[in-house]
Amino acid sequence: MTRFAEVVHHEWIAAAPAQVRAQFADLDHHVQANVHPKLRFEVLERRPDGARFVQEVSLLGILQRDVFERRIAADGSIDDLSVEGFNQGGSLRFRFEPKARDGQAGTEVAITIRLPLPPVIGPVIEPLLRWQVRKEVQAAALEDKFDLEQRGYPAAAPRMVAA
Numbered sequence: 001m002t003r004f005a006e007v008v009h010h011e012w013i014a015a016a017p018a019q020v021r022a023q024f025a026d027l028d029h030h031v032q033a034n035v036h037p038k039l040r041f042e043v044l045e046r047r048p049d050g051a052r053f054v055q056e057v058s059l060l061g062i063l064q065r066d067v068f069e070r071r072i073a074a075d076g077s078i079d080d081l082s083v084e085g086f087n088q089g090g091s092l093r094f095r096f097e098p099k100a101r102d103g104q105a106g107t108e109v110a111i112t113i114r115l116p117l118p119p120v121i122g123p124v125i126e127p128l129l130r131w132q133v134r135k136e137v138q139a140a141a142l143e144d145k146f147d148l149e150q151r152g153y154p155a156a157a158p159r160m161v162a163a
Contacts (some may be wrong), residue, residue, distance in 0.1 A: 004114045007133045011109045011141035015148045017096045020107040021076035023153040035147045090115040
């Protein structure tokens with residue numbers, strides 16, 4: 001049975017849920033605006049309800065390349081499943097909930113990352129991997145927050161691609 005290291009992060013963003021969902025789903029925008037400088041994306045296939053894409057990231061000094069299948073649900077939530085690569089079987093989940101903060105409307109984004117652990121050394125590296133993933137997901141969430149709040153991501157309808 002595969003064990004997973006799981007990290008959950010919540011980020012409040014001062015933007016409407018539809019705009020936040022659109023930005024998170026828009027891989028072309030992420031690539032063109034270099035929203036996440038530490039990540040590399042390549043879209044392999046676009047579908048009305050998601051995409052198939054490659055993501056490369058370095059964790060614990062190891063370049064990790066994965067092919068993800070993305071599903072965007074009717075409510076705008078996003079589920080990415082690694083179907084090939086270093087973290088095969090791992091997943092990223094994005095949930096969006098309207099939430100006001102200090103009287104300002106916005107969106108609470110819940111990000112859950114699950115990465116498979118190697119059978120033998122998994123328990124040994126799990127705390128370090130969770131720490132590294134937590135650090136990286138916090139940085140990525142702040143990059144999306146900056147993109148939406150400061151750069152001003154367009155409020156256009158999502159183009160249904162992966163982010």
